[in-house]
Amino acid sequence: MSTLKATNLQHASSASPNIVLDSSGNATAGGTIAMASPFAMRNKIINGAMEIYQRGTGTVTLTSSAQYTLDRWASTEDTDGTMTVRQTTNAPAGFKNAMYFETGTADASLGATQYVATTQQVEGFNIADLAWGTASAKTVTLSFWVRSSLTGTFGGSIRNGSLNRSYPFTYTISAADTYEYKTVTIPGDTTGTWATDNTSGLVVTFGLGVGSTYSGTAGAWVAGNILSATSAISVIGNSSGNFYLTGVQLEVGTAATPFERRLYPQELALCQRYYQAATVVIPPSSVTAYQFFYKVSMRAAATVSSAGAGFSTGANSTEGFNYYQTAAANGLITASAEL
Amino acid sequence: MYSNAQYYNDQFGNLAGIKVDINDVPSIVPIDPANTDYQNIMKLVEEGKLVIAPAD
Numbered sequence: 001m002s003t004l005k006a007t008n009l010q011h012a013s014s015a016s017p018n019i020v021l022d023s024s025g026n027a028t029a030g031g032t033i034a035m036a037s038p039f040a041m042r043n044k045i046i047n048g049a050m051e052i053y054q055r056g057t058g059t060v061t062l063t064s065s066a067q068y069t070l071d072r073w074a075s076t077e078d079t080d081g082t083m084t085v086r087q088t089t090n091a092p093a094g095f096k097n098a099m100y101f102e103t104g105t106a107d108a109s110l111g112a113t114q115y116v117a118t119t120q121q122v123e124g125f126n127i128a129d130l131a132w133g134t135a136s137a138k139t140v141t142l143s144f145w146v147r148s149s150l151t152g153t154f155g156g157s158i159r160n161g162s163l164n165r166s167y168p169f170t171y172t173i174s175a176a177d178t179y180e181y182k183t184v185t186i187p188g189d190t191t192g193t194w195a196t197d198n199t200s201g202l203v204v205t206f207g208l209g210v211g212s213t214y215s216g217t218a219g220a221w222v223a224g225n226i227l228s229a230t231s232a233i234s235v236i237g238n239s240s241g242n243f244y245l246t247g248v249q250l251e252v253g254t255a256a257t258p259f260e261r262r263l264y265p266q267e268l269a270l271c272q273r274y275y276q277a278a279t280v281v282i283p284p285s286s287v288t289a290y291q292f293f294y295k296v297s298m299r300a301a302a303t304v305s306s307a308g309a310g311f312s313t314g315a316n317s318t319e320g321f322n323y324y325q326t327a328a329a330n331g332l333i334t335a336s337a338e339l
Numbered sequence: 340m341y342s343n344a345q346y347y348n349d350q351f352g353n354l355a356g357i358k359v360d361i362n363d364v365p366s367i368v369p370i371d372p373a374n375t376d377y378q379n380i381m382k383l384v385e386e387g388k389l390v391i392a393p394a395d
Binding site: 065198199299300301302303304305306307311312313314315316336337338339 | 340347349350351355356358361362364365366367368369371373374375376377
């Protein structure tokens with residue numbers, strides 16, 4: 001390896017230095033710096049720092065149906081054991097929160113189709129620049145912080161929204177109960193169908209115990225629905241197994257950059273495209289002019305829920321709906337347009 | 340996960356959505372092919388695992 005030592009970099013035709021370096025590692029450019037990947041909005045993962053938790057449901061016992069807990073993250077447990085998930089403040093330096101999984105009842109011998117996994121589906125609009133499914137497919141890098149009571153080789157995958165293209169990957173946790181930073185570089189998929197609209201574009205998955213049917217060889221694209229890498233550690237296979245995850249970033253390029261810090265209200269607004277909640281006055285059915293306007297446009301017309309007797313809605317779009325119930329009262333309304 | 344499904348009309352008599360309990364939570368699902376709950380409900384109907392009652 002060689003080192004070029006210089007203070008100034010200057011084009012032959014320039015009258016003054018174009019880039020000035022100082023001993024602290026700072027670089028000042030006199031013109032525009034153009035990059036193949038963007039400076040801002042690099043991270044395609046929403047709520048990668050696990051700070052947004054609109055549902056705020058505390059500790060959730062996972063089921064065989066995918067459950068959204070922390071915003072944008074859906075988790076499933078379909079084994080003979082049990083596992084819980086919650087938000088925690090036990091996080092690496094520079095992070096406020098992490099998503100925490102803990103085995104309740106272990107299942108040390110998973111059936112072929114049994115699994116535990118947490119996923120984030122990235123909307124197609126947000127991956128159009130990857131050009132996946134074409135010869136111009138771009139390489140991406142996934143980076144994250146993890147911690148576990150277990151050590152060894154863990155696994156996950158990236159899949160398309162149709163769940164018929166998969167790239168299993170591995171990463172190693174070397175020390176128990178210690179946060180470690182991991183990066184995985186994934187070549188773009190030149191085949192398959194990758195949605196670029198408001199449906200599911202790609203799915204990032206972290207396996208916490210995956211049976212053989214949904215496990216595959218790491219490091220190559222395959223046709224099929226693969227959640228994790230063959231022989232990866234099973235967190236649910238250990239009665240004291242736990243798993244912390246935060247700082248998840250998926251970006252274009254062959255190298256991970258520092259986790260992109262978006263302002264809290266920006267991150268919240270990104271989450272609200274998929275889920276919103278508000279306590280409002282719900283009028284009686286004799287009054288049908290009350291409109292609920294979403295804080296941001298939803299991904300699709302949302303599923304609306306409220307516990308009020310006779311609660312109902314009229315026209316429902318990505319922008320809002322009108323609503324009423326049998327008798328007027330304050331009520332919590334939730335709207336979900338998750339992928 | 341999905342139970343007690345019934346189509347419902349708005350106050351003008353137009354089809355407005357599906358009233359359904361999702362994990363026992365009363366919910367209203369729009370008639371929108373991009374809505375994930377609508378997709379899941381239609382799949383269950385196709386498989387014969389769920390029946391949507393007509394609107395009152």
